[in-house]
Amino acid sequence: MKQDKKEDKRPLTDEEMARHDICQRLLDKAWRSYACELYKAPEVKGIYAIGIMQTNGDVLYRYVGQSYNIHRRLKEHKYKNMTIDKFVKQEFCKNNGMNLRIKWAEKALNVRCVEGNYLNCISKRLGYWPGYNASINSSCYHPPTPGPTPGIWIWICSWDYKFPAPRLPNITNSPPPGNGKAC
16 A cells, blocks of 8 residues: 655745745746847846757756856856866857857845755756756765766755756757858
8 A cells, every 4th residue: 555645844944935936036037048148147146047949949958057146157158167168168169159048047145055956946847957967066065866867976965855857858959050150
């Protein structure tokens, strides 16, 4: 006989409410062109997402991050050497970043493990883990958990996230012909 799982009926703390609020605000934001609208990103603290436009017009979340200066950090992704940075640079070389999309949500809270918690919240609502979030750098540490990609480990910083996350959907993006840039 199966036992029904009991849901946690406790009220959310103010910190949890704020985290879920900014998570939802980011998901509700419209995608903007990374190549053409980066200048609109504010120089304030917040969370942001980088996505890739698919051939069907949908945008696939590839990375979720946080920064004390969203504009500066999004600009740095074009020049630094993290895995997401290499992806962004590759897309700009391939077609001037034409398929890259960004969005952001400003935040005013400062909680422990915030990036991991926002990422967990977003991945739960999307149904998949953004592919370039291979690890979460955080002041609180839990042992690594096998990630959605073989050989990738993810450091989870949340008490309410059940891993493994679902695998990414198949990526079907391809640049329109004739719009690429030679690198």
